[in-house]
Amino acid sequence: MNKLTARVDRERLLLALAAPVLAVVAALVVTALVILATGKNPFEAFNDMLSYGSASDSQIYILNKATTYYLAGVAVAIGFRMNLFNIGVDGQYRIAAFFAAVVGGALHLPGPLQIVVIILVAMVVGAMWSGIAGILKTSRGVSEVISTIMLNSIATAVIAYLLQPGKLGQLDDAGTLVSTKNLPKSSWFFTFDAGPAGELWGFIVIAVLVGIAYWFVLGRTRFGFDLRTVGQSESAAEASGVGVKKMVVTSMVISGAVAGLVGMPTLLNDSHAFSNDFPLGVGFTGIAIALLGRNNPVGIAIASLLWGYLERTTGHLELIGYDKEILGVIQGVIVLCVVIAYELVRRFGLRRQQQRVGAELAAQAAAATDEKLEVAR
Amino acid sequence: MPRPPVTSAGPVKGVRTPFTGPAPCPAGAGTIAAPALTKCQLYARSGELTQGWHPPAVVWGRHRTHPLPTPPYLQGECAINASSPPSPQGPPGTPGAPTPAAAARAAAPAVELRGITKRFPGVVANSDIDITVRKGTVHALCGENGAGKSTLMKILYGMQKPDEGTITIDGTAVSLGSPADAIARGIGMVHQHFMLADNLTVLENVALGSEKLYGIGGRARAKIRELSDAYGLNVRPDVLVEELGVADRQRVEILKVLYRGARTLILDEPTAVLVPQEVDALFDNLRGLKSEGLTVIFISHKLGEVLSVADEITVIRRGTTVGTADPRTTTSRQLAELMVGSELPSPETRESTVTDTPALTVNGLRLTATDSDGVVREVLDGIDFTIHQGEVLGIAGVEGNGQAELVEAVMGMRTPDSGRIVLADEDISTAPTRKRRESGIGYIPEDRHRHGLLLEAPLWENRILGHVTETPNSRRGLLDGRAARLDTERIIEEYDVRTPGIEVTAASLSGGNQQKLIVGREMSHHPKLLIAAHPTRGVDVGAQAQIWDQIRQARHEGLAVLLISADLDELIGLSDTLRVMYRGRLVADADPATITPEELGSAMTGAASGHLDHEAPGIPAQAAPEGGDDA
Incomplete structure (x- = not known):
């Protein structure tokens, strides 16, 4: 009995890995075909990606990028686990980073305290922004997909309005960039010095902690069980005593709070101010990463590293005469394949398990009794 | 043969x-x-x-x-x-x-x-x-x-x-x-x-x-x-x-x-x-x-x-x-x-275990709902009943006459417009579902796939479902996966759930075994009241007998059961008291010892009401509809 259970488990693990691996392989094949179609050699390109990606400065760059992406992926994954599609991570992190930068630029607290305040402001603003969508959903039945997309646009407009010289923004010396006031140097986040390879952002530590917290809360607590229950079956959750509406708002708020962290590595480790060239669209990247990582804390980490790697290496391809749009092709195909592959693998896995259970029970029954012969007329 | x-x-x-x-x-x-x-x-x-x-x-x-x-x-x-x-x-x-x-x-x-x-x-x-x-x-x-x-x-x-x-x-x-x-x-x-x-x-x-x-x-x-x-x-x-x-x-x-x-x-x-x-x-x-x-x-x-x-x-x-x-x-x-390969089980339970201690009292329960045309309809109206410890109250009725809503109102999944629900001595009229479950309501839902199981979750997580705050499933806010798994093994053993293990998903079990798992789970928390909605629907004969046995056993130990079923034999066989629901009202009651499915059926179509008396064979039952002769 144990044997079969173990086998089922191993098979499940294999199936779980099969989908993302298949998706990435499919993406590489499609990319190779695209490059071939443009009359160039795909293997040369892949070769360059490999060698350039393994350079030490590339690795630091990838890790720094992945820190941001990981937080975005987790923020989206919290919604996914609850069967909520928080497309609004993008607006949430931007508006959160903006207000955090404004507050950080205005305060002069002792360094560590100020960092905590900045991070908290970001989380609270992100949480409030997504909370609007949560409340609209529970009180008015507005789909969170619609409301969060709209809130993204509203966030863009609010930031554009406030980030003007004379309001909360200031023009830089060159006269080309509007930004918030710089954070005082004491409230910059620490970095790991990696010598000539560059600096590794210290916020990666926070990202790891967030990942651990995500795993622990969802997998090991009552609250996490309730949340997953709602995600798997809203009706069963309601019958089991979970307040579904409250859970929708709560999880939106938590997702938004984590989304608030997405801008922090950039703000605290890199730009130290919110300007109109602050990274855009990371929230959408987070959706792809959460999908690819199967909402699993380790999977999301691998997916964000892959995303960082692809960005870094395809950027270099341009220098040796390839089109930089290759990046979009690879990422797009991965996302498409991943969505299809997961659904196929999920259905296959369920059916397979049903059959295995059936076979196992049939074997047990056959062993237990020989009466079949007797009754077969 | x-x-x-x-x-x-x-x-x-x-x-x-x-x-x-x-x-x-x-x-x-x-x-x-x-x-x-x-x-x-x-x-x-x-x-x-x-x-x-x-x-x-x-x-x-x-x-x-x-x-x-x-x-x-x-x-x-x-x-x-x-x-x-x-x-x-x-x-x-x-x-x-x-x-x-x-x-x-x-x-x-x-x-x-x-x-x-x-x-x-x-x-x-x-x-x-x-x-x-x-x-x-x-x-x-x-x-x-x-x-x-x-x-x-x-x-x-x-x-x-x-x-x-x-x-x-x-x-x-x-x-x-x-x-x-x-x-x-x-x-x-x-x-x-x-x-x-x-x-x-x-x-x-x-x-x-x-x-x-x-x-x-x-x-x-x-x-x-x-x-x-x-x-x-x-x-x-x-x-x-x-x-x-x-x-x-x-x-x-x-x-x-x-x-x-x-x-x-x-x-x-x-x-x-x-x-x-x-x-x-x-x-x-x-x-x-x-x-x-x-x-x-x-x-x-x-x-x-x-x-x-x-x-x-x-x-x-x-x-x-x-x-x-x-x-x-x-x-x-x-x-x-x-x-x-075994005899047809019978749901009969005749020796009475009904006590005087009320386990569930429902008073003046009224629930309205607005349908798609914007018309407010009364889904439940003037529902009054008491279930005592050791009593099975069966509710007969054609589906869609308010039984599902009644169950959901008692479970706290719907908010009634008025009425009181008292479990033992505790007024739970406004308590949330989880509180009601913790207070001792066990629930075998009508649609186990929608309300009773997480189909794609392993069996031991399904064992936690609905009882996440109770031992052995969790302690101080944290899940106790080990204890929950052990207890799942016990349920599988005691309730004869046929499965190769507890890590398989609920979807891979047959309907009867899924239902046995649900019954085992609900019984494991020693409820005061068990709500059993169609407990043997889509369940094979063997599992049916076991589920009936378990309900009977629990009733013997003082459990109160609210039984809703479309299987009139099951209703008549298991219940101590029968009520008939028609268009959101309890329109008739009957003694399960003497009533026949036909007499019950006539009340279910609204043709008879009040106390249904069983008449001697040969004479059309008084309760049988006059409508039976026209047209």
């Missing part, structure tokens, strides 16, 4: 005069070895009680716009069942002689399955199935859930291809690649769940997808009328489907299949949604089809029904045909033994 000769199954064709034909119900025969009453016998008994009983075609027909001629066969059918001499109801062992016509027909069976084997990777769903369905008969396919009936019917309907074996239709070997092939060969399927568009008329529903046959206008309407009259279906083409009751919808489904030219109809568990009177009417319809030369394959695991309507029975167990039974010489016990 030896297979009775095929030719013995009785005069079937040739009996052209409608409906005086064979009604092979063993009821009248006094020779049956006195087991507990089966459904079939109960029906027959009531046939004597309420001769000329009206099929609910009439009861339901409140929207009718055309006068409904009552086909002759609808009258006195049960009387024929009970007494007509030529019908094959002789004592066991004296099968009726086949008429020449039947013998001729037998030469080319409507459907012949030989050696059908269907393997899914790792499991054999069907192996070596042999079935011969003669033309113009009702052939029942009988077996527990999971025995392989559905797979077999999917093969016959072209939804799946067999790995081995041959399908012969009307003497021609065929290969069915899709349902369209099957339909072209004259095989039609009436699914268990109706596939009708509510907002279209009957005509539109019937013509939908077959517009090429008779168009969508007058020709189609004429055809529907013609079929309806020919088979006594009483289908009115221009009524909106949403205005129809369940039984009428089923007739529309049957007509849909006939419209497409089917000569062999497969009916998958057709009686699951019907009250006894509707079942009788359906069986009359089936006999009508039969007498017009059509063939019916009737899938069921309700033995009494099978015995009362079938001309021949094939029993399937564990994917293979284990025997063919002649309904005239077989008792339901024998059939059950053939099906499961």
